[in-house]
Every structure is written in C-alpha cells, then in structure tokens.
Amino acid sequence: MPAYQIRTGDRAAIVAGLRELADFLADHPDVLVPPYPSVSVIVRADDADVRRSAAEAVAAPLGVPVEYFGGGHYAAHRDFGPVAYHVIAPPPERRPT
Template structure:
C-alpha cells in the first residue's frame, strides 16, 4: 500500500459534467465565465517524500513536472487554454 492517498472523483461523471457545462455556456452567452478557472486533485500524505511521490504518480500522465513550492507544498499543473488542471499536495497540518 502506498504512503499517499489521491482524492479523486468519478471520472465519467466529471467528464459528462464538463461537457454539460460547455454546452450550457455555448447556448447561454449571457452567463459570465471565470477569468482563471481551475480544477484540482488533492494528494494526501503525512510526510513530504510521500506527498511528492503521490504527486509525481498523478502528474505523470499530464506530462508536466512537479514543482516544490516550499514548506511541504507541491504542485503540478497543465493549462488548457485559460483553464488549469492541477494536482496539489498540502501538508497535513494545513488541511485541518
């Protein structure tokens, strides 16, 4: 068993929801959209090495590097136009 936990959701439901949102926004041009939207998946682990390992595992399919933000925080993100898709590892004490 790995020393990290990835907080992921229902993949099919997420993709269907994105398509539904895109269709809704297309047919309702009066609805405002966010300037810098983002989606994030959290990686939980009690120690920095496990957080980084979990983030590297999750970020590999995105083809982006893991960035050490310091103080136990790690991030990996890929942009699709103005939308960011990211994996985030936060120290345990900050999640409470």
C-alpha cells in the same frame, strides 16, 4: 510506505459534468464565465514521499514538472487554454480544512 489512494469521486460523472458545463456555456453566451477558471485536486496524505509520488503521478501524463515549495509541499499544474488544472500536495499543517 503506503501508496496514495486516489479518492476523487466518480471519474465518469466528473468528466460528464465538465462536458455538460462546457455545452451549457457554449449554448448560453449570455451567462458569465470566470476570468481564470481552474480545477484543483488536493492530495491529503501525511507522508511527504507519498505526497511527492502522487504529484508526480499526475504531472507525468500532464507533461509538466512537479514543483517543490519546501516543507513537503508539492504541486503541478497545466493550462488547457484559459482553464488551469492543479494538483496540490501540501503538508497536513498547510492543508485547507
């Protein structure tokens, strides 16, 4: 079984962008913010075991359980204050295009 390969882009650039956004919002209190902000990562793997292990790999450092929704669909999430971080590992037929 092949391991899931993480393809989330340049981690340093993403972290820097999130910090830049946070600083911008802090410096501009007149700018609207979303009531339920979130960051979502979608695992695109055809094999259910690979999807589960990818969700587990994210859930462990987050300190949260992996949720199983049936049909090979796994997920985990953690709230950081009002901001939610989600990892979603749906089967191919339920994956957004």
